[in-house]
Amino acid sequence: MIPIVAIAIAGLTALPSIAMAQSQEGGGWQPMTYSNFQTPSKSDVLQNLVWPDVIREANAYVTTQLKRPLDGKNALVTALSTTYQDGPRIIIVSTALSRDCDSGANDAGAEIEPSICPLRIVTLQGGKVLAVKTAVGCYADHQDPRIPANNRNDNSYTRFDPVAGTIAFRTIVGGRDVSACSHTYSIK
Amino acid sequence: MARQPVRMVKTRVALIAALSLLAASGHGLAQRGQYCERTNYSAQEIADAVRNSPLRDDLKSTSCSLGGLGRFESGGNKGVYNGSCCTGIFQLNNANVQKYAGTDRAGYGCLSLQGQVDAWARLTNDGYRSQAVRQLASMESFDGQKVDASFIAACIQLGTGNCQKMVSSGKCSGFSDINGTTICSMANNAGAMSDPDCSDGSGVCGPTAPGDFPTSIGIASNPPAAASASIIVGPTDV
Numbered sequence: 001m002i003p004i005v006a007i008a009i010a011g012l013t014a015l016p017s018i019a020m021a022q023s024q025e026g027g028g029w030q031p032m033t034y035s036n037f038q039t040p041s042k043s044d045v046l047q048n049l050v051w052p053d054v055i056r057e058a059n060a061y062v063t064t065q066l067k068r069p070l071d072g073k074n075a076l077v078t079a080l081s082t083t084y085q086d087g088p089r090i091i092i093v094s095t096a097l098s099r100d101c102d103s104g105a106n107d108a109g110a111e112i113e114p115s116i117c118p119l120r121i122v123t124l125q126g127g128k129v130l131a132v133k134t135a136v137g138c139y140a141d142h143q144d145p146r147i148p149a150n151n152r153n154d155n156s157y158t159r160f161d162p163v164a165g166t167i168a169f170r171t172i173v174g175g176r177d178v179s180a181c182s183h184t185y186s187i188k
Numbered sequence: 189m190a191r192q193p194v195r196m197v198k199t200r201v202a203l204i205a206a207l208s209l210l211a212a213s214g215h216g217l218a219q220r221g222q223y224c225e226r227t228n229y230s231a232q233e234i235a236d237a238v239r240n241s242p243l244r245d246d247l248k249s250t251s252c253s254l255g256g257l258g259r260f261e262s263g264g265n266k267g268v269y270n271g272s273c274c275t276g277i278f279q280l281n282n283a284n285v286q287k288y289a290g291t292d293r294a295g296y297g298c299l300s301l302q303g304q305v306d307a308w309a310r311l312t313n314d315g316y317r318s319q320a321v322r323q324l325a326s327m328e329s330f331d332g333q334k335v336d337a338s339f340i341a342a343c344i345q346l347g348t349g350n351c352q353k354m355v356s357s358g359k360c361s362g363f364s365d366i367n368g369t370t371i372c373s374m375a376n377n378a379g380a381m382s383d384p385d386c387s388d389g390s391g392v393c394g395p396t397a398p399g400d401f402p403t404s405i406g407i408a409s410n411p412p413a414a415a416s417a418s419i420i421v422g423p424t425d426v
Contacts, residue, residue: 106281
């Protein structure tokens, strides 16, 4: 786990850039940004601050259980994230697809379901980690080009309310809101 | 002859309209697919792969029905993609393929039978620790159906979250997939599709006699001389 004590983040410059440009003042739902950690990066905040333990575990699984070399890469670990700027604070909301997720049915008669996964909300300020909150979120992506047409916009979304100090979370799969994935997290 | 092109155009327009409707409904492009070669593994071959996998021993005790489960899910075709979520002999979903096989769907569909079964076994082992399975395993029967290892495996197969919905509802109908398959019916179908000559819990399918005591290890490999033995068993004593 990431220690909650302050951690210097000097040198970690690669915040999820698309989400950084989003304004928290609009109040709208922001689609979470997809990241693939297979290429290691020493400057990626998601890899180094938010999910380093999950990447390590996935790497160990591939080398010791699957007995496959990684050849300098990371295991196939993917995550969704949104980053908000709130005055001097940076707030990263992220959920990663790991073996801690419940990913639904494995069945010829099944359809795509979201994965119920760990969610982390990391608050940074002045180059230090102020807080790490862990919760449960949902992971859904649409990276696969052969998924059915009605799943091609599957994603999770967040909405930051700076006044209330909350982040709302929702997931849309197959064009429908997944009720089990609707959450509101306090970050106060 | 002069009218034929007009008819062809009309037909083409109708076809395009129908395809557009299908696409708009969201189902038009959900096509089944095939990765690498088409296979037809028997229930027995799948059961053997289960026995050689890292699956927990208590679930291996139902390996024959798990061979049937593989036939139920894929017809023994390890490269089949259902056009939506799931691929392979046990129809692992896309997320579980990534997590447990460390690859994408196409890579998974091309793995060996044993490679696919090993990934599925690790998923199943992890699912065994879920609340839904613990709750189910504490019951002798659920909605009139015996809770055995096949039932537990079906619970994990259809997703522990979905299984929890069923357990919480108290009825088999508490969860079903779009084809109406419930965890209860999946357990039954898996048993029905297993090899009738298969037997559970042995290293290979076949007679379950205990076999010889190993003589290459332990004290049997280095027996005391007759002179130093405290118990002498003569040929007529056997």
